[in-house]
Amino acid sequence: MKIYPYKRLNRPVTLRVTSVSLKLSDGTRDQLETTAYSTQQQAVALGIAGHSDWVSATIGLSATLPPGADAPDAAWSDLRVLAVLTDGETNVRTSTDLTRETADGRDWSGSLEVLRDNHLGRASLAVHAVGTVDGVRGRSIAETDRNWIIDTVSEDPVRGLQLDVQKASFSRSAREWLHAYADVPWIVDTSARVPTVFVNTDVEGVLGLLDSSGSGLDSKVRDLLVAQMATDVWTAVFHGAIGDLEVEPGGGPVFPTDWQGDVLREMLPDVIPGVHVEEALRQVHRRRTGDSGWVELQTRIHYAAARRADATKALAYAIRSLEQMNRESEK
Amino acid sequence: MITQPNHVPERLALLATSAVDPFLSEELLKGEQVHGGIELAKVVEPLPEDDARWSVEPIRSLVDDAMFEFCADRTRADAWLAPRLHATLRLTRREAADKRLWNHIALAVAPDYVVWRHLPEATANRPERRVAADRFRGPADRQCFSRLWWAAELFRNGPDYEPVEVACGNQDLIHTVLRMELIDHRPTAQALVRLLKNGRVTTGREINGLSVAINTAGATLTYDALAADQPRDPVPLRKWIAEAETAPPVARHVLPEGPDEDPVPEESVTALTAYFADLFETAPVRGRKSED
Numbered sequence: 001m002k003i004y005p006y007k008r009l010n011r012p013v014t015l016r017v018t019s020v021s022l023k024l025s026d027g028t029r030d031q032l033e034t035t036a037y038s039t040q041q042q043a044v045a046l047g048i049a050g051h052s053d054w055v056s057a058t059i060g061l062s063a064t065l066p067p068g069a070d071a072p073d074a075a076w077s078d079l080r081v082l083a084v085l086t087d088g089e090t091n092v093r094t095s096t097d098l099t100r101e102t103a104d105g106r107d108w109s110g111s112l113e114v115l116r117d118n119h120l121g122r123a124s125l126a127v128h129a130v131g132t133v134d135g136v137r138g139r140s141i142a143e144t145d146r147n148w149i150i151d152t153v154s155e156d157p158v159r160g161l162q163l164d165v166q167k168a169s170f171s172r173s174a175r176e177w178l179h180a181y182a183d184v185p186w187i188v189d190t191s192a193r194v195p196t197v198f199v200n201t202d203v204e205g206v207l208g209l210l211d212s213s214g215s216g217l218d219s220k221v222r223d224l225l226v227a228q229m230a231t232d233v234w235t236a237v238f239h240g241a242i243g244d245l246e247v248e249p250g251g252g253p254v255f256p257t258d259w260q261g262d263v264l265r266e267m268l269p270d271v272i273p274g275v276h277v278e279e280a281l282r283q284v285h286r287r288r289t290g291d292s293g294w295v296e297l298q299t300r301i302h303y304a305a306a307r308r309a310d311a312t313k314a315l316a317y318a319i320r321s322l323e324q325m326n327r328e329s330e331k
Numbered sequence: 332m333i334t335q336p337n338h339v340p341e342r343l344a345l346l347a348t349s350a351v352d353p354f355l356s357e358e359l360l361k362g363e364q365v366h367g368g369i370e371l372a373k374v375v376e377p378l379p380e381d382d383a384r385w386s387v388e389p390i391r392s393l394v395d396d397a398m399f400e401f402c403a404d405r406t407r408a409d410a411w412l413a414p415r416l417h418a419t420l421r422l423t424r425r426e427a428a429d430k431r432l433w434n435h436i437a438l439a440v441a442p443d444y445v446v447w448r449h450l451p452e453a454t455a456n457r458p459e460r461r462v463a464a465d466r467f468r469g470p471a472d473r474q475c476f477s478r479l480w481w482a483a484e485l486f487r488n489g490p491d492y493e494p495v496e497v498a499c500g501n502q503d504l505i506h507t508v509l510r511m512e513l514i515d516h517r518p519t520a521q522a523l524v525r526l527l528k529n530g531r532v533t534t535g536r537e538i539n540g541l542s543v544a545i546n547t548a549g550a551t552l553t554y555d556a557l558a559a560d561q562p563r564d565p566v567p568l569r570k571w572i573a574e575a576e577t578a579p580p581v582a583r584h585v586l587p588e589g590p591d592e593d594p595v596p597e598e599s600v601t602a603l604t605a606y607f608a609d610l611f612e613t614a615p616v617r618g619r620k621s622e623d
């Protein structure tokens with residue numbers, strides 16, 4: 001909880017995306033369907049129409065201020081509402097002013113330009129209400145409590161951890177570094193831009209199993225396999241993120257600005273329960289770099305990973321299927 | 332000290348971080364021996380053939396010139412190389428965010444430069460000299476070449492690289508500020524350079540103190556509202572990139588010109604410079620005596 005030396009609105013601004021269109025390299029525009037964005041997920045997927053040649057996206061926005069923003073006795077004047085787009089990967093920060101929809105309403109709207117050349121993956125969108133308080137311009141009065149995610153690549157408006165799954169014959173791949181791993185079914189690479197699982201097609205039938213659908217035992221085994229992979233991924237990304245932490249001069253560790261930050265925020269409450277994520281990060285960092293406690297923490301990290309991977313559910317269903325199959329064969 | 336690998340590729344390529352380790356040997360980090368280059372060439376992913384920007388020669392000749400010119404004072408090479416590397420490579424931010432490109436430059440094209448620039452002097456505590464591995468394949472603000480490119484990108488004022496020279500001339504500034512988010516706001520970057528240039532802020536401690544104060548004040552202030560920036564137009568950058576096809580080598584003695592983008596609005600820089608100067612007056616700075 002931050003303390004502010006002046007009065008603010010105590011509820012957040014709500015933000016909705018109302019339209020998305022792409023400007024293509026031939027100068028034409030493509031108005032995307034409403035499936036390109038999800039209010040529930042607070043995510044926009046610019047890859048949904050399959051264009052690889054877009055230049056910029058125009059995102060229509062509507063923000064609603066909490067009650068009290070225009071109260072006659074408000075502590076601020078010169079109210080402005082700004083949409084701010086940031087991207088930790090490309091160090092982009094751009095902002096645009098929204099305008100009031102009706103003279104006495106709490107809704108503000110406008111549009112934001114997202115340049116394709118400026119982003120590799122995901123950008124983050126927030127809205128700030130600012131005003132002049134006690135003669136100080138630019139004071140922040142309220143903001144959105146959760147950023148929207150603008151994904152410049154994805155075809156699905158979801159905000160969860162992005163994963164890349166690549167299939168390759170480890171022993172014959174053009175990626176020579178995979179040769180060293182030829183005798184295992186999969187490996188996890190967290191040094192790539194998004195965590196990547198390489199599945200080894202040298203294991204005969206693994207692709208067929210992974211692609212299997214339906215309700216038979218095959219699909220239950222597949223789910224179990226996927227849960228196992230996902231546990232590996234979550235464990236690996238957690239360690240990768242913790243190992244790369246930046247430490248502020250004279251201060252504690254800071255959350256990474258890319259997916260690693262998202263992973264840590266999501267897993268830390270399970271790793272160190274009952275404390276704020278900032279404090280949890282400090283504790284984990286201390287344990288890893290300090291004298292003791294890192295080994296003991298491994299169980300918690302594995303627990304957090306297995307929970308996220310839905311391992312229990314996958315195992316239970318697989319066992320159920322086996323029982324059924326055994327029963328049927330005894331008949 | 333090592334030289335360039337026997338085999339230096341003709342074209343830039345992408346080198347995945349997971350493929351780097353076999354070439355990042357202890358001998359290389361100590362500056363004793365470099366890989367031959369042939370094996371590394373087998374694990375890279377090629378970039379499009381028809382793009383003049385991926386030619387290695389202009390970059391190789393830049394780093395050779397830098398090592399010759401600044402052999403007596405290698406930290407000064409940063410301010411010279413940053414704008415010239417930026418103007419030679421002509422990348423979009425989207426391309427520059429791909430760490431595989433920087434891995435390739437550091438490992439395949441100019442590992443000798445990385446060692447030359449970043450091999451620390453031996454000290455009593457650390458008698459063994461060894462380059463930190465993240466100078467080869469690390470975060471954007473640590474890796475030898477990407478830190479220079481990003482410094483140039485974040486501190487240039489439209490086509491003008493002069494603020495880059497000023498910023499990179501101060502190791503403390505690029506070391507502390509480059510990794511902070513505050514620098515992503517263009518008027519903030521220009522205001523910092525201005526304080527440095529007019530001598531208001533000089534030492535590492537002062538820069539640290541000021542950047543902490545800016546961050547702290549930023550928790551309640553929206554700098555975007557205080558000092559507006561212009562929306563970016565994607566066309567000038569694209570044009571500049573297309574001109575790479577016919578561009579001559581970058582000038583060695585005068586500063587090159589960047590993409591013809593609009594500079595940061597002057598009134599925003601002026602306003603923020605004054606605001607930061609006020610903040611700095613009262614900021615706690617280690618070692619600074621308060622005057623009253």
